Amino acid sequence: MKNIMLRLTAGIVLVSCGTNTTYQSFYKENREFAQFAIGTPAFIANIFIPKEELDEYGELLKKMRHYKVMIFEENNDELNNLFNSFVQKRNYTSLVRVQENGNKVHFFYLKQNDLIKEMVLKVQDENEFVLIGVKTKLYEHELVEILDRADLQLTSIE
Numbered sequence: 001m002k003n004i005m006l007r008l009t010a011g012i013v014l015v016s017c018g019t020n021t022t023y024q025s026f027y028k029e030n031r032e033f034a035q036f037a038i039g040t041p042a043f044i045a046n047i048f049i050p051k052e053e054l055d056e057y058g059e060l061l062k063k064m065r066h067y068k069v070m071i072f073e074e075n076n077d078e079l080n081n082l083f084n085s086f087v088q089k090r091n092y093t094s095l096v097r098v099q100e101n102g103n104k105v106h107f108f109y110l111k112q113n114d115l116i117k118e119m120v121l122k123v124q125d126e127n128e129f130v131l132i133g134v135k136t137k138l139y140e141h142e143l144v145e146i147l148d149r150a151d152l153q154l155t156s157i158e
Helices: 002-018 023-033 042-048 051-062 077-089 140-149
Strands: 036-041 064-072 093-100 103-112 115-124 129-139
Touching: 023 036, 023 064, 023 077, 023 129, 036 042, 042 051, 042 064, 051 064, 051 140, 077 115, 077 129, 115 140, 129 140
Parallel strands: none
Antiparallel strands: 036 064, 064 129, 093 103, 103 115, 115 129
16 A cells, blocks of 8 residues: 555656746746736637637637746847747747748647647747747647638738
């Protein structure tokens, strides 16, 4: 019995130590440097999404669990480099990178096996950069199917 309790306790400790390695840890460590930082459950944030977007991406939005947003008004190179190092160390996958007229958009996701656990969008211009992190339970093939069905159009970032 002692052996089972010891293993169970060790397992809980290991799991709890490993849960804070995602965007949430970056958010907690750096939100004091942000001009604006907020975290909200997806069901509240989704209320503010336009109906047209809900119609087209509703299936994707249903898979979202929690949003965390950080806005850095000054294009802080140190924090920018810190974030880039963070996603590289945590093995985030870069899905899309767009650059136009000094504006940059970079989309990352973190997966465990075939399940996407988190997505992070970084939007940057010469004055500020914004990070939007989303916790999700979305399979990679589901994301591909949703994007295939979507009417994606490339427009200017301006």
